[in-house]
Amino acid sequence: MMDVAQHAGVSGQTVSRVSNGHSNVDPATRQRVIDSMRALGYRPNSAARALRLGRFRTIGVIMFTLRTFGNMRTLDAIVTEAARADYSVTLLPVRAATMDQVSGAYSRLSEAALDGVIIIFEADLLDEAKFTLPPGLPVVLIDSDTGDEYTVVDTDQADGARQATEHLLGLGHRQVWHIAGPESSFAAVRRAESWRRTLREHGIEPPAALHGDWSTESGYRHGRTLGRREDVTAIFAANDQMALGLMRALHELGRDVPGDISVVGFDDLEEAHSFWPPLTTIRQDFDEVGHQAIRKLLAKVHSEQEENEKIIVPTRLIIRESTAPAKAAAP
Amino acid sequence: MMDVAQHAGVSGQTVSRVSNGHSNVDPATRQRVIDSMRALGYRPNSAARALRLGRFRTIGVIMFTLRTFGNMRTLDAIVTEAARADYSVTLLPVRAATMDQVSGAYSRLSEAALDGVIIIFEADLLDEAKFTLPPGLPVVLIDSDTGDEYTVVDTDQADGARQATEHLLGLGHRQVWHIAGPESSFAAVRRAESWRRTLREHGIEPPAALHGDWSTESGYRHGRTLGRREDVTAIFAANDQMALGLMRALHELGRDVPGDISVVGFDDLEEAHSFWPPLTTIRQDFDEVGHQAIRKLLAKVHSEQEENEKIIVPTRLIIRESTAPAKAAAP
DNA sequence: CAGCACCATGTTGACGTGAACATCGGCTCG
């Protein structure tokens, strides 16, 4: 900075003012400084700036894996939204649920240059991790369980599962089976609970849920089982990938979708409309989740005095060709 | 830091030594300092540290979109590998190819606290962007075009396309059609070129490639066209998503895969093995790409004196059920 | 026992920036 100042024949402070776009600088001087910055290839040192200001203009995102569609889309939305506010996003991966890993993330976290963090995290792991979150660091949780301890942005999983189930019931199906996600997933548990509740509200006793692990493979496995049962006519899978595996199993078993069995997924993958048949599913609004998460987090960062709140982002049923009215039942 | 020093009755320097794990500290003193750090909730200030050391332990990743499978997997690998070396990863999204966006990325980049950047970027855009890359910042390119200007980690697109094409020819198909990616994509162009070259090497004059935009939708569109042609028996799609859309179109047209038409994709999506039918495709080793990119970048960061080089990561044909021998041709 | 090496710890200063305050000159207004 001093080099630029000398080159332009001004003081360092004036350079600082130009580089921060402050008002009280003579246009001629400003131009001279800008030219000098160009000439000398000056880049402000963000470490010094952060040190001086106590702010980093960076937020951290803690997540287990990038390999799921939902996490990726959420991250994408967060990054986009953060960039709009001129914040950078730093990724803090946590590989596994071991205590080692969590404290590893902690040591990185505690040293990281962050103004706040967004956590996309299965609930049960948060219990271990929360002890180690640096105090005073603003936090927003996405799709996770918590008391009033944090601000949470939450997709309306329950309503999505209800819509899926009622869609199938509305088509005349007498029972809806469910391929759930892993029991360790908060989202999966809520989808399963809502499915169960919705059936009961319609006077139907739900069968046992089959638990998968979100993978197509697990959907396929359960599909091999369900597909052999003549009484199964409607299946709600807790995500699109399991629905895909499920449909593959049904194809192999010669069961027609939707002729024999209707299938609903959850997520609305980019590809879902090109599955065979195109998949009826529940669309999540990841962009909105990311948007709200950043909005709330930055509010906390700037004002220090934000109440914790819970934001619910709605889901929407997308009807395609994998669902059809139930065949008339034998009287 | 001074608070901790006072609390432990030592000097700031000793606290610094403890916090950096330096050797020459009496175990008793070290313990006292650690206790004080705990008691006071001390966290080292990374801005000050970065200012002092001139290093941030952070690398940037510039990319257009997180919404493609390949980018996501590559990013995942980069983050994992960086974490292993105790580096953080900051995302620098560039939305569109407009000059506005590129200079926006530049202003963020030039102010960002980075030791180096990895660019996952279509080639033609790099031309505009390269002018604005801060000089002296170590750079590694992934899957992009360049002279010797940068170090590049590159998936062996050409060999993958060759394997796909030869696999189909080996099954007895007389011609292989190709649904290519957008012409603006370097990877797409190389796959298309290699497909063309491979056919010529086998004495076959390639038909015109059909250009999609990587989306299932574009695969579907071209599938509607190709599927109507009786002479088409083998199609190589430049990614799995287009292959998926293609197969949906073929199903709709009543063409059997692989009975009537064999299909090969590229990428090996997590879901590809559950497509209907399970997709024969080319697997890319994203983990290796991420690993090599980080390795090379950190080498540059640490030694300043690294030659630019080009690393080629191999691809592999995964044979599933979407390809079958050609029917015996009429004599 | 003198001399010296070595270890634990303390002191000083500089990294680059921007807020707060200081200064200086010109312009307005009574």
Added chain:
DNA sequence: CGAGCCGATGTTCACGTCAACATGGTGCTG
């Protein structure tokens, strides 16, 4: 025409850390 004000610019200092050097004490060697 002088007082006061305002805008442009300069000066000083502190942010938290760590490298380099300084200090003082302990123990070993010849």
